[in-house]
Amino acid sequence: MxxxxxxxxxxxxxxxxxxxxxxxxxxxxxxxxxxxxxxxxxxxxxxxxxxxxxxxRWTKPMAEFLKCNIDIAIFKVINNNGLNYVIRRSSRVTQS
Known part of the structure; x- marks a missing residue:
């Protein structure tokens, strides 16, 4: 989203x-x-x-596809947030 x-x-x-x-x-x-x-x-x-x-269960994507996993945290008390994602190919990982 x-x-x-x-x-x-x-x-x-x-x-x-x-x-x-x-x-x-x-x-x-x-x-x-x-x-x-x-x-x-x-x-x-x-x-x-x-x-x-x-x-x-997580499965790796097929060779011609990418898979993006996202996590977000919202901390209302300190008025802050965080976002992290991992984009994966079937053989390599690129992370933020």
């Missing part, structure tokens, strides 16, 4: 000359994500976090 938000903000800047601070872009993306989750909940399509990941 964060990658979608970055891509969407880029398109708005290129097409409509809209510019926003990164924190505004992240907040807008998180609001969109919350609305999406709410819509899924209303439609009865929710699983708990535990149920979603209970039997999930």
């Amino acid at each position: 964060i990658l979608w938000g970055i891509w969407n903000r880029r398109n708005e800047k290129l097409r409509e000359a809209k510019d926003a601070q990164p924190q505004i872009s992240v907040n807008n993306t998180l609001q969109f994500f919350n609305k999406w989750c709410h819509a899924r909940h209303q439609a009865g399509h929710t699983l708990t976090h535990h149920e979603q990941h209970r039997n999930e």
